Amino acid sequence: MRVLVKLSGEALSGEGRKGFDPERVSYLTSEIKKVVEEGYRVGIVVGAGNLFRGIELRGLSRERADQIGLLGTVMNAVYLKDHFEREGLKTKIFSQIVNLPDVESVSYDSIESAIENGFVLIFAGGTSNPFFTTDTAAVLRAKEMKAQIIVKATKVDGIYDKDPKRFSDARKIERLTFSEAMKMRIEVMDAEAFALCKKLGITVRVINFFEPGSLLRALKGENIGSIVLPD
Numbered sequence: 001m002r003v004l005v006k007l008s009g010e011a012l013s014g015e016g017r018k019g020f021d022p023e024r025v026s027y028l029t030s031e032i033k034k035v036v037e038e039g040y041r042v043g044i045v046v047g048a049g050n051l052f053r054g055i056e057l058r059g060l061s062r063e064r065a066d067q068i069g070l071l072g073t074v075m076n077a078v079y080l081k082d083h084f085e086r087e088g089l090k091t092k093i094f095s096q097i098v099n100l101p102d103v104e105s106v107s108y109d110s111i112e113s114a115i116e117n118g119f120v121l122i123f124a125g126g127t128s129n130p131f132f133t134t135d136t137a138a139v140l141r142a143k144e145m146k147a148q149i150i151v152k153a154t155k156v157d158g159i160y161d162k163d164p165k166r167f168s169d170a171r172k173i174e175r176l177t178f179s180e181a182m183k184m185r186i187e188v189m190d191a192e193a194f195a196l197c198k199k200l201g202i203t204v205r206v207i208n209f210f211e212p213g214s215l216l217r218a219l220k221g222e223n224i225g226s227i228v229l230p231d
């Protein structure tokens with residue numbers, strides 16, 4: 001089974017923190033290793049909330065702020081590759097936005113060959129365009145690697161009728177469709193990403209990545225977090 005894991009940048013720093021926390025990265029690496037050892041083929045789209053989010057950079061044009069955000073995703077990818085390889089996970093980074101020795105340009109043939117050869121794939125540089133987020137990139141890359149599911153690995157344990165970090169009376173919704181998610185203006189992923197999932201027929205499960213074993217349990221079909229299904 002092929003899975004695209006959308007990792008929040010904060011998985012590398014700890015919630016609400018910036019930079020890299022080696023303990024968090026070591027935990028993240030062990031969670032990915034567990035699923036690789038079970039035979040799952042893994043692609044990762046990593047965000048950059050631990051470094052830069054374009055919208056948070058004041059005094060810059062949005063285009064330039066987003067370019068800085070995009071470069072943050074590349075930094076995270078290079079950081080993760082180093083940690084993954086120390087733990088014996090063969091890893092390749094794909095991106096369209098930089099020319100670095102550790103980064104390959106995206107091609108369907110090289111993606112397929114890397115998956116077939118047991119590499120973990122890290123897709124960096126989002127969609128390559130400003131005004132998007134890595135959620136939308138996750139959907140595009142999931143389609144390109146023929147993933148059966150996207151797991152959004154985040155800091156909340158599923159989808160709620162409103163943001164559970166802001167509203168203590170938020171109610172969890174275990175199962176919904178993309179149309180329902182868009183109608184309810186659910187913000188756990190951006191609307192562009194939900195619309196693309198609906199169009200491409202890709203399922204998303206939202207889990208709390210900070211709960212040990214949650215990724216593997218989700219892939220084994222346990223009913224954890226929330227699932228969003230094509231209509």
Ligand SMILES: Nc1ncnc2c1ncn2[C@@H]1O[C@H](COP(=O)(O)OP(=O)(O)OP(=O)(O)O)[C@@H](O)[C@H]1O
Pocket residue numbers: 007008009010046047048049050053134135153154155156158159160161162163164165166186187188189
């Ligand atoms: N209805 C909702 N249900 C669940 N979570 C929600 C909802 N609305 C907003 N959120 C928020 O969405 C956030 C999930 O996004 P997260 O920070 O993981 O992703 P990201 O922005 O893609 O990552 P990054 O840290 O890399 O920018 C959570 O912090 C959660 O509080």
Ligand SMILES: O=c1ccn([C@@H]2O[C@H](COP(=O)(O)O)[C@@H](O)[C@H]2O)c(=O)[nH]1
Pocket residue numbers: 009046047048049052053054055065066067068069070071072073125126127128129130131132133134135136137
């Ligand atoms: O397609 C994309 C993806 C991302 N960006 C910029 O990068 C940062 C970090 O991504 P997150 O998804 O927020 O973690 C984002 O805030 C944008 O500034 C982009 O421009 N295009």
